Amino acid sequence: xxxxxxxxxxxxxxxxxxxxxxxxxxxxxxxxxxxxxxxxxxxxxxxxxxxxxxxxxxxxxxxxxxxxxxxxxxxxxxxxxxxxxxxxxxxxxxxxxxxxxxxxxxxxxxxxxxxxxxxxxxxxxxxxxxxxxxxxxxxxxxxxxxxxxxxxxxxxxxxxxxxxxxxxxxxxxxxxxxxxxxxxxxxxxxxxxxxxxxxxxxxxxxxxxxxxxxxx
Ligand SMILES: [Zn+2]
Numbered sequence: 049x050x051x052x053x054x055x056x057x058x059x060x061x062x063x064x065x066x067x068x069x070x071x072x073x074x075x076x077x078x079x080x081x082x083x084x085x086x087x088x089x090x091x092x093x094x095x096x097x098x099x100x101x102x103x104x105x106x107x108x109x110x111x112x113x114x115x116x117x118x119x120x121x122x123x124x125x126x127x128x129x130x131x132x133x134x135x136x137x138x139x140x141x142x143x144x145x146x147x148x149x150x151x152x153x154x155x156x157x158x159x160x161x162x163x164x165x166x167x168x169x170x171x172x173x174x175x176x177x178x179x180x181x182x183x184x185x186x187x188x189x190x191x192x193x194x195x196x197x198x199x200x201x202x203x204x205x206x207x208x209x210x211x212x213x214x215x216x217x218x219x220x221x222x223x224x225x226x227x228x229x230x231x232x233x234x235x236x237x238x239x240x241x242x243x244x245x246x247x248x249x250x251x252x253x254x255x256x257x258x259x260x261x262x263x264x
Contacts, residue, residue, distance in 0.1 A: 051225065052242075053082035054217045055109065056122060056152065056176065056204030061096070062087035062113075065209045065257055068097035072104040078214035082230060084111035084124055086152075091128040109227055113152055114138060119162035120152040122176065126227050135162070139171050148231055150202060153179040155189040159206075166193050173235055177201030178243045180215040181208075187243070200234060203241030209257055211250035217242050 058064030059071055066074070068085060075083045083106055085094040090112060097108045111124045116135050123131055123138070125147035132138050142149035153176055154161040161182075166175065175194040178187050178201070194201040203216040221238040222229045233239060246254070 049222060049225070051081040051220050051222055051230075052079055052214075052217050053084075053109075053220055053230070054080050054205050054207070054214050055082075055084040055111065055124065055202060056086050056113070056179065057083055057207045057213055058087055058113075059085050059093035059097070061085075061090055061093035063208060063261075064093075068093055069100050069104075070210055071207075071213065072097060072100045072106045072108070074210040074213045075106050076104050080106065080214050080217060081225065082107045082109065082220070083213075084109040084122075086111040086113040086122055086124075088113050089115055091125075095128055107225055107227070107230075109230065115160070116162070118165050119154075119160045121162065122148075122150040122152045124148040124150070124231070135165070135169050139169060142173075143171070146228075146231070148173040148234060150174045150176055152176050153182040153186060153190070153206065154193060156182040156186040161186065166190075167197065170197060172197070172199055173231075174200040174202050174239075176204060178203035178216050178241050179206045180204070180212065180245055181206040200237040200239055201241045202234070202239065203243055205246070209250070209254050211253055212246045215246040215250075216244045
């Protein structure tokens with residue numbers, strides 16, 4: 049079966065606007081069957097979201113956006129784990145725990161991508177080749193990096209407000225709607241990134257919300 053997955057979303061457990069329940073309902077409205085809430089340095093948002101899986105019918109993959117020593121890296125696991133900040137240790141830990149490790153928006157300097165180090169640490173399960181919040185130039189470089197490294201590419205929204213959810217997503221071919229099966233499909237590259245940007249009005253909402261946040 050084919051499922052649609054947005055694997056980079058922020059909740060109110062870090063710097064996102066919506067709580068986990070609103071995120072899952074919005075994901076369902078946008079036709080997604082799978083999400084990962086990847087708050088900065090905490091699995092808490094995605095762990096909370098798991099409570100609402102049954103009500104919403106959306107599968108939640110526990111995730112976190114780790115601020116490593118060199119920049120942001122997405123970590124997806126079946127359950128919450130401790131994560132080191134050193135990139136080599138983080139990659140090793142991810143693989144020993146059967147998790148997926150994916151550099152987030154690697155060439156977006158504003159968003160702390162790890163840049164050319166993506167070529168130095170090669171043991172990624174996939175590369176985030178399209179981040180709906182990053183610049184086109186940064187995304188283009190990431191697409192090229194994934195091609196050079198021969199890694200699967202993921203496309204995600206990096207949503208911070210609900211309207212952005214599903215602006216970019218992945219169509220994944222899975223044998224079963226289970227986390228392990230999804231991980232296996234991503235590792236094998238049975239995934240197609242769908243590039244997109246949020247609608248203009250949503251982008252304005254995001255800017256307004258970011259400014260409001262500064263004054264809170
Ligand atoms: Zn992010």
